[in-house]
Amino acid sequence: MKLNYKWIWALLLSTTILGCSQADTSNQTEAAQETTTATADKAKKETIKTILFFGNSLTAGYGLEPSQAFPALIQERIDSLDLPYRVVNAGVSGETTAGGKSRIDWLLKKPVDVFVLELGANDGLRGIDPESTYNNLKTIMEKVRDKNPEVQIILAGMQLPPSMGQKYTKEFSEVYTRLAKEQNVHLIPFLLEGVGGDPKLNQADGIHPTTEGQKILANNVWNVLEKVVSAPVNP
Known part of the structure; x- marks a missing residue:
């Protein structure tokens, strides 16, 4: 039987071309998938927003x-x-609202999307005029909004022990409720709710929470923050 070499050669050539074509298609598919993944990762990275916790100890x-x-x-x-x-x-440990007002500009060099303001406790413990605390906190919030009008602000409310005097503690507490209403910001009624005054949840100084106390603080914050971060994120 006489072999048709031309036919065999054509068959081998077509098979090789087909194999190369399939390999090229496979490579192109993998490359496309890698590109899509890289693009998705980049997009996700670009949409990550910043929550700045600005406070004291x-x-x-x-x-x-x-x-x-x-x-x-x-x-x-x-x-x-x-x-x-x-x-x-x-x-920053020991920070007062006056110190925070001076420090905030440096931190606003980078974008802030959610701003959690936790200051004032040191003002109260030092007996600083509540009106001064009010003005400092207000100025801080105004500076944050000047940088990003769309920022979400959460104000962590604070209360003082009765030893500071009934009149003073009342005026101090009202600073936070007043600011929350006037500035239209989210309010954590009392950051130390469930922790303040409990020896088991505070360190030896009776002021700073233990690890268990910090967990409760996290829950107090999350009760308000959750609504903010769960909202749809604008690209």
């Missing part, structure tokens, strides 16, 4: 590891829910 987690402070616990919760937010802890 309560925010900083005085006496504890940074990972035990309530802002870090909030980040863990956000990550577990796969929400597009990153937390920045800008707490």
Whole structure:
């Protein structure tokens, strides 16, 4: 039997071309998938927004590891829910509202989408005029809004022990409810709710929460913050 070499050659050539074509298609598909994944990752990264916790030693987690402070616990919760937010802890021990007013400009060099303001406790413990605390907190919020009019502001309310005097403690507490109403911001009624005054949940100084106390603070914050971060994120 005489072999038709031309036919065999044509068959081999067509098979090779087909194989190359399939390989090229496969490579193109993989490349397209990689590009799509990279694009999605980039888009996700670009949509991640910043939550700035601006406060004193309560925010900083005085006496504890940074990972035990309530802002870090909030980040863990956000990550577990796969929400597009990153937390920045800008707490400084001993900070007053006057100190915060001076410091905030530097922090606003980067975009802030959610601003949690936790200041005033040190003012109260030092007996500073509540009107001064009010004005400082108001100025801080105005500066934040000047940088981003769309920012969501959460104000952490604070209360003082009765030892500071009934009149003073009342005026001090009203600073937060007054600001929340006038500035139309979210209010955490009392950051230390369930922790303040409980020896088991505070360190030896009786002021700064333990790790268990910080967990309760995180829950107090989350009760208000959840509504903000769960809302649809604008690109």
